[in-house]
Amino acid sequence: MGLIEIARGCSRLVRFELQGCRLVTERGLRTMACLLARTLIDVKVSCCVNLDTAATLRALEPIRERIERLHVDCVWNGLKESDGLGHGFLNFDLNGLDEPGDGGELMDYFGGGECENATKRKRQRCEYEMGVHDSFLQSNGNGFCGKSWDKLQYLSLWIKVGDLLTPLPVAGLEDCPVLEEIRIKVEGDSRGQPKPAESEFGLSILACYPQLLKMQLDCGDTKGYALTAPSGQMDLSLWERFLLNGIGSLSLGELHYWPPQDEDVNQRSVSLPAAGLLQECYTLRKLFIHGTAHEHFMNFFLKIPNLRDVQLREDYYPAPENDMSTEMRVGSCSRFEDALNRRRICD
Structure with a gap:
């Protein structure tokens, strides 16, 4: 009942975050979303064991046409890109009037005593129906309606290293x-992670979002071997190839990238495969690397025709005063800056 009480007490709630709530269920979140459907536009759901990605998105269906900002964890629980779920799901209707139901199971979450008082306030009823709704027949075949997230402007995702983005x-x-x-x-x-079965992480599937212009790809908390990996293991350059494969198919204007790190050698640097893949982002105008890069690899970025702003930011961890592993040099940055400014930009 905790979410219901929040919805009742904060009827104008605009932003809501769930972090590490083990008892929250799909039905409970869906109830809250329905009761706050007129105001709630910013939702974050993270580390909730009963809410994988698909369950979270189903629960937010009542505000799907209004929500503007969303964070979810990419927990697929066996869901694959080609899967058609076809399972029944919770159908939820919010009836604002005090009318009798049509046979469905009605649960008055506002309490009988409160709602039968002298003021005769309108009661909101929540109708639950397990099974397949008529809208399933109009869905895309996987149990999810084909309706769009009409106002969603910002999407935040968390995903475990080695998992694929393709089921999104x-x-x-x-x-x-x-x-x-x-x-x-x-x-x-x-x-210790096995080599991924696929050649790419799945960034290319984001091409289905026609207005996508800005991306923050944060691999800063991905750890690995920056130098020679043990036999049978992938070093960070191969992981970067896996993570960035397909990024050139996106029409991005701005990209923030945090390379993965090797804490043992105090290094977070753009590798050769990463630089080669980043240069394929031909529409980029702003590129922010939150790490270091070799001067030769930085020169790859000069091939991006309309690139105007490149920044290297050592904002990831406090390096020791005698740190000699960094590849950022004043002379290297100056030469790259001069080369960037000498280019002729079409527009």
Whole structure:
């Protein structure tokens, strides 16, 4: 009943975050979303064991046409890009009037005593129906309605290193016509992880969002071997190839990138494969590297025709005073800056 009480007590709630709530269920979150459907536009759901990605998106269906900012964890629970779920799901209707139901199971979450008082306030009833709703027949075949997230402008995702991003559309985020910005945080220890079965992480699937212009790809909490990896293990350059494969298919104007790190050698640097893949982002105008880069690799970025702003930011961890591992040099940065300014930009 905690979420219901929040919805009752904060009837004008605009932003709501769930962090590490083990008892919250899909039905409970859906109830709250329905009761706050007129105001709630910013939602974050993270580390809730009963809410994987698909369940979270189903629960937020009542505010799907209004929500503007969303964070979810990419927990697929076996969901694959080609899967058609076809399972029944919770159908939820909010009836604002005090009318009798049509046979469905009605639960008055506002309490009988409160709602039968002298003021005769209108009661809001929540109708639950397990099974397949008529809208399923109009869905895309996987149990999710084909309706779009009409106002979603910002999407934040958390995903474990080694997992794929490709199930995202089939989980329920296939149609986001005005999505402008996405943040993806990849976290975990790649040491000991098996080599991914696929050649790419799945950034190319984001091409289905026509207005996507800004991306933050944060691999700063991804740990691995920066130098020689043990036999059978992938070093960070190969992980970067896996993570960035397909990024050139996106029409991004601004990109923030945090390379993965090797804490043992105090290094977070753009590798050769990463530099080669980043240079394929031909529409980029602003590139922010939150790490270091070799001067030769930085010169790859000069091939991006309309690139105007490149920044290297050592904002990731406090390096020791005698740190000699960094590849950022004043002379290197000056030469790159001069080369960038000498280019002729078409527009």
